[in-house]
Amino acid sequence: MWKMIACCSFRTRLFLAAGLTAVLGLGFQAARKPAEPADPVIAGFRKTTVASVADAMDQVVGKRGFMSHDMRPRVEGKVVGRALTALMREATADKATPPLSAKHSVAMIDAAKPGEVGVLVIENGLDVAGLGGLMGTAAKARQMAGIVIDGGVRDVPEVRALGLPVYARSVVPSSSVGRYATVANGIPVTCAGVEVKPGDVIVAGEDGVVAVPSERAAEVLKRAQEIDERESKMVPLIRQFRTLTKAIETFNRI
Numbered sequence: 001m002w003k004m005i006a007c008c009s010f011r012t013r014l015f016l017a018a019g020l021t022a023v024l025g026l027g028f029q030a031a032r033k034p035a036e037p038a039d040p041v042i043a044g045f046r047k048t049t050v051a052s053v054a055d056a057m058d059q060v061v062g063k064r065g066f067m068s069h070d071m072r073p074r075v076e077g078k079v080v081g082r083a084l085t086a087l088m089r090e091a092t093a094d095k096a097t098p099p100l101s102a103k104h105s106v107a108m109i110d111a112a113k114p115g116e117v118g119v120l121v122i123e124n125g126l127d128v129a130g131l132g133g134l135m136g137t138a139a140k141a142r143q144m145a146g147i148v149i150d151g152g153v154r155d156v157p158e159v160r161a162l163g164l165p166v167y168a169r170s171v172v173p174s175s176s177v178g179r180y181a182t183v184a185n186g187i188p189v190t191c192a193g194v195e196v197k198p199g200d201v202i203v204a205g206e207d208g209v210v211a212v213p214s215e216r217a218a219e220v221l222k223r224a225q226e227i228d229e230r231e232s233k234m235v236p237l238i239r240q241f242r243t244l245t246k247a248i249e250t251f252n253r254i
Contacts, residue, residue: 039082041201041217042115046080048224050207056223061216067148067192067209070169074153077165079146079204081117083196083211084108085189088122088130088151091181101175102135104182109135114143117202119211121189122151126170128180133158140164148202148209150191167204 045053057065086108091100105120112118118139120130131139131147133155139147146165152172153159159166169192188197194211196202201212201220212220 041221042080042082044221044225045201045203045212045217046078048203048221048228050203050205050210052224052227053203053210053212053220054207055227056220057210057212060219060223061213065194065210065212065220067150067194067211068169069208071148071150071167071192071209072169073165073204073206074156074168074171075160075164075166076206077146077163079117079148079165079167079202079209081115081145081202082214083119083198083200083202084112084116084185085119085187085196085198086121086182086185087187087189088120088125088128088176088180088182090124090179093178096176096178096181098177100181101177101179102182104185105130106135106138108185109138109142109144112139112142112144115145117145117204118147119189119191119196119202120147120149120151121191122149122176122180125151125176125180127172127174128152128176129154129172129174130176131159131166131168133162136162136164136166146202146204148191148204150189165204167209 054066057063086105088105108118108120122128122130129152130149131153136155136159140162144164146167149166149168151168152170152174153166153168154171154173156171186198188195191211192209196211197214199214201214201217203210203212
């Protein structure tokens with residue numbers, strides 16, 4: 001390629017070289033890893049395990065941070081980010097109109113910044129889908145990290161194709177229209193047994209979902225990192241002695 005350029009006029013050589021450099025530069029740019037989030041707490045939680053964060057909540061905050069066992073990944077993918085919230089309640093058909101049934105959940109998504117996590121609570125709503133393909137498309141377009149639903153999700157193949165991680169307590173084809181209406185967004189909610197406030201840290205993976213209060217996030221992160229480090233040191237000891245007892249005695253951890 002460079003020999004071909006050398007045979008051309010000086011002006012043509014400059015043009016071709018600049019074009020080739022741009023192409024190569026784009027190739028290198030595409031291969032770069034995604035930039036770390038500006039929030040160092042979020043960056044730290046991305047490197048921890050969900051189980052360690054749950055244990056750290058027990059030890060630091062002294063209360064449960066993990067959501068109910070049926071809060072499962074319906075579209076897989078690790079999720080770490082600051083929470084946005086919305087609440088839905090059962091309503092009569094005249095109040096559960098198409099605009100009102102999703103008003104506040106749509107507002108939550110439309111206001112989302114990249115990397116934030118939507119937390120949607122549908123009170124007593126395991127048989128109601130709070131998110132489907134259209135809302136999932138909007139959440140993906142806003143570059144949200146994922147969605148957590150105390151209730152159901154539908155259009156799972158469409159949402160999976162989007163690559164948007166979704167954690168929900170059920171999968172159900174129903175619509176909220178005529179059944180439920182959103183009543184607020186940006187408020188504290190109780191999601192699958194755990195209080196979540198706007199700005200709290202959500203950490204979700206195959207083990208489940210943990211919510212960390214924003215005011216204690218740095219402390220919980222530090223403890224979770226300590227737990228991860230301790231467990232990483234236990235593994236070689238277990239393999240060496242082929243017993244868990246020795247590791248437990250050494251590290252006082254199980």
